[in-house]
Amino acid sequence: MGRYILNxxxxxxxxxxxxxxLVYALVFFGAGDPIKxxxxxxxxxxxxxxxxxxxxxxxxxxxxxxxxxxxDYVLNVAQGNFGNSLVSGRSxxxxxxAAVPVTLKIGLTAIVLVSVVGILLGVIAALNQNKWLDNxxxxxxxxxxxxxxxxxxxxxxxxxxxVLDFDVPYGWGGLFSTKVxxxxxxxGLNPMALIIRQARAGVLEVLSEDYVRxxxxxGIPNYQVVMRHIMRPVLTPVVSQIGLxxxxxxxxxxxxxxxxGLPGLGRMTETAIKSSDYPVIMAIVLIFSIVVMASNLLVDxxxxxxxxxxxxxxxxxx
Amino acid sequence: xxxxxxxxxxxEKQFSLAKDAFIRLVANRLAIVGMVLVVFLFFVAIFGPYxxxxxxxxxxLMSRNQAPSWLHWFGTDDLGRDIMSRVIYGSRTAVIVGxxxxxxxxxxxxxxxxxxxxxxxxxxxxIVWLIDITMSIPSLLLxxxxxxxxxxxxxxxxxxxxxxxxNQIYRNTIWVDFVLVxxxxxxxxxxxxxxxIRGQILSIxxxxxxxxxxxxxxxxxxxxxxxxxxxxxxxxxxxISAALGEAMVLESSFSxxxxxxxxxxxxxxxxxxxxxxxxQMYPHVLAAPAAVxxxxxIAFSFLGDGLNDALNPRQWK
Numbered sequence: 254m255g256r257y258i259l260n261x262x263x264x265x266x267x268x269x270x271x272x273x274x275l276v277y278a279l280v281f282f283g284a285g286d287p288i289k290x291x292x293x294x295x296x297x298x299x300x301x302x303x304x305x306x307x308x309x310x311x312x313x314x315x316x317x318x319x320x321x322x323x324x325d326y327v328l329n330v331a332q333g334n335f336g337n338s339l340v341s342g343r344s345x346x347x348x349x350x351a352a353v354p355v356t357l358k359i360g361l362t363a364i365v366l367v368s369v370v371g372i373l374l375g376v377i378a379a380l381n382q383n384k385w386l387d388n389x390x391x392x393x394x395x396x397x398x399x400x401x402x403x404x405x406x407x408x409x410x411x412x413x414x415x416v417l418d419f420d421v422p423y424g425w426g427g428l429f430s431t432k433v434x435x436x437x438x439x440x441g442l443n444p445m446a447l448i449i450r451q452a453r454a455g456v457l458e459v460l461s462e463d464y465v466r467x468x469x470x471x472g473i474p475n476y477q478v479v480m481r482h483i484m485r486p487v488l489t490p491v492v493s494q495i496g497l498x499x500x501x502x503x504x505x506x507x508x509x510x511x512x513x514g515l516p517g518l519g520r521m522t523e524t525a526i527k528s529s530d531y532p533v534i535m536a537i538v539l540i541f542s543i544v545v546m547a548s549n550l551l552v553d554x555x556x557x558x559x560x561x562x563x564x565x566x567x568x569x570x571x
Numbered sequence: 572x573x574x575x576x577x578x579x580x581x582x583e584k585q586f587s588l589a590k591d592a593f594i595r596l597v598a599n600r601l602a603i604v605g606m607v608l609v610v611f612l613f614f615v616a617i618f619g620p621y622x623x624x625x626x627x628x629x630x631x632l633m634s635r636n637q638a639p640s641w642l643h644w645f646g647t648d649d650l651g652r653d654i655m656s657r658v659i660y661g662s663r664t665a666v667i668v669g670x671x672x673x674x675x676x677x678x679x680x681x682x683x684x685x686x687x688x689x690x691x692x693x694x695x696x697x698i699v700w701l702i703d704i705t706m707s708i709p710s711l712l713l714x715x716x717x718x719x720x721x722x723x724x725x726x727x728x729x730x731x732x733x734x735x736x737x738n739q740i741y742r743n744t745i746w747v748d749f750v751l752v753x754x755x756x757x758x759x760x761x762x763x764x765x766x767x768i769r770g771q772i773l774s775i776x777x778x779x780x781x782x783x784x785x786x787x788x789x790x791x792x793x794x795x796x797x798x799x800x801x802x803x804x805x806x807x808x809x810x811i812s813a814a815l816g817e818a819m820v821l822e823s824s825f826s827x828x829x830x831x832x833x834x835x836x837x838x839x840x841x842x843x844x845x846x847x848x849x850x851q852m853y854p855h856v857l858a859a860p861a862a863v864x865x866x867x868x869i870a871f872s873f874l875g876d877g878l879n880d881a882l883n884p885r886q887w888k
Contacts, residue, residue, distance in 0.1 A: 282724075395872045399871065410850075545709050
């Protein structure tokens, strides 16, 4: 078990490093000169004096070779310093630490809710296989899987405000304010389809197992069969989806936070993209990738806890 | 000619498999609804711009933000442009991006997947690692970074080419947007195709009929044609259908964020983003492109699900 976790960690670190290199190279060779970008974005007529630009570049160490600069960046990031925003000049760290809690709270709540409701719906669907309830849930899953979040959000808002005459849910009032309900619903909607499908498929697979038939034959009440023999093995395929779930939630938060006026990482991303604020973009890419990779790692680690057979098979594969 | 004789029954079976799949697909009502909508989308994307009475760019400032009417079925936007014409032109954007993304990701995926599956060993391990890494990257963000960072140098390069050669081709930078969007999407989407191909090759290598064919001296190219492709075609078709839908959604997401295809070229994404500014007064500006995008993605979802059930009967329980 310890070796298994170590094995995963050892694989994880180079992936993060390579991602860092890739993103840095993209920005370094693609985006162009950061000094010029600063000058272009400075308000008014700033004297465009090549000698002065060269001096600034020299002072900032931006004329050194790529690898040296990359190494500096890695060292800074390793110490938790992401530099300053090109647009506002604020430290990226401060911006991020203000935005992370919002996205984190909403994202985590959405993931928990989606998993619970999704598993429930999936199990209900599978237990009623090919009846109308099953068809309804599967159809529902297909529909919510299809609708992208930036379509669902606005459409739901238009519906709420114009048809039902509700208040516009806008802004952030903490996790327990009622404003959070609609964004939560919208962010969780299409990832939920994933969970429903997995849970349903998992239950259907288990239902035909011998031990379920034996349990039924012994006369164990239905809910006990479901809770003990069916729910547990179903958790494994669902947990395997958590990495995808995290990606979907993060993507959704990028797309939807503006719509609901949430001051989170997603909105920060959006503004940073529009103003080509590369230090901010890079910090966000890094944070998101680390979160995603960490959740994948968590999934890998929790596998053997849920299903020892899976762990044995996985170590065999390698 | 012995192998020819041996292979003949296989061919008959293929035909009946396709027929079976078709029958199963037609029996699935939702899938048929999806298919009809998708075919309609392609039709509109190809011929739509010739059928609309308005140009998607022509502004009519006297009739701004008009509600839907017989004159403008979906109404007009804040510059008096006909929303229906724009939605129709947006379908063209979506279909172009969708098809290019899927073809490029298929080429990359099939090549790398086949490489890994065929050679095995270290090459395979490397490709599996590449697949894992690509799948664990938050795709939306990486594509955004690629788009944002590669656009300026590409546009600069095209400007320089125009100055140097005077060729008009280099003046139109809209194509840069398209190329960047589907190029970067293909870089994200290939792992699924690679997985399918690699898995098929690995599983088929040890099948007795392939071993037998190899022992009989059937050339590799024929084994690929007769066994690998027929086995992989089902999952690949399902992949194409799903990836088309996903690519269109992603294309809209980028335009929605202001990264991908930029105005004035209409994309459903940038129309939704425009609509968000004024939906309180004029909900139709937002609702029309949003509803169309929702219908299209649901159609792909239905079709993909139906294709999956029809083409992969082995997954049946």
